[in-house]
């Protein structure tokens with residue numbers, strides 16, 4: 001699950017990891033209200049992240065590095081599983097006995113997804129695209145991550161939105177105006 005090849009996006013991945021660890025440390029003793037706030041943050045970050053990947057990164061990679069098509073398809077399916085868990089957690093009361101188990105499985109799924117991408121095909125993507133193209137993609141992803149540039153949580157996770165996404169993501173990414181990232185071009189490619 002890439003967050004993009006630029007530093008601000010990398011910041012989001014670090015935030016997700018921090019939130020995961022916070023849940024693991026506190027879930028047995030936390031008040032339900034505090035747990036709700038923490039898990040809502042996790043759901044928000046994962047939703048924004050998945051939307052950006054599926055609308056910008058995956059379509060571009062699939063078009064420009066065709067050998068990765070199989071990996072991209074698997075990643076989209078992994079997102080689908082994560083999105084389903086997120087949709088259930090959004091309305092599940094933290095006091096329910098299944099809540100913590102569901103969050104734990106969500107974390108396990110995301111970490112498996114990240115590890116598979118990082119180990120199995122992102123190195124190939126970095127090599128094939130090169131620094132300049134990666135920087136462009138990173139700028140697009142950063143622009144899309146700004147508030148109100150991704151769909152509302154409920155919209156993103158509805159079955160209808162998922163169906164629309166499945167139809168849309170396979171097309172090449174639309175060309176977008178280049179947006180300069182604060183801090184300039186990426187100096188390193190780092191995915192979640």
Ligand SMILES: [Fe+2]
Nearest residue numbers: 001002053075
């Ligand atoms: Fe991903």
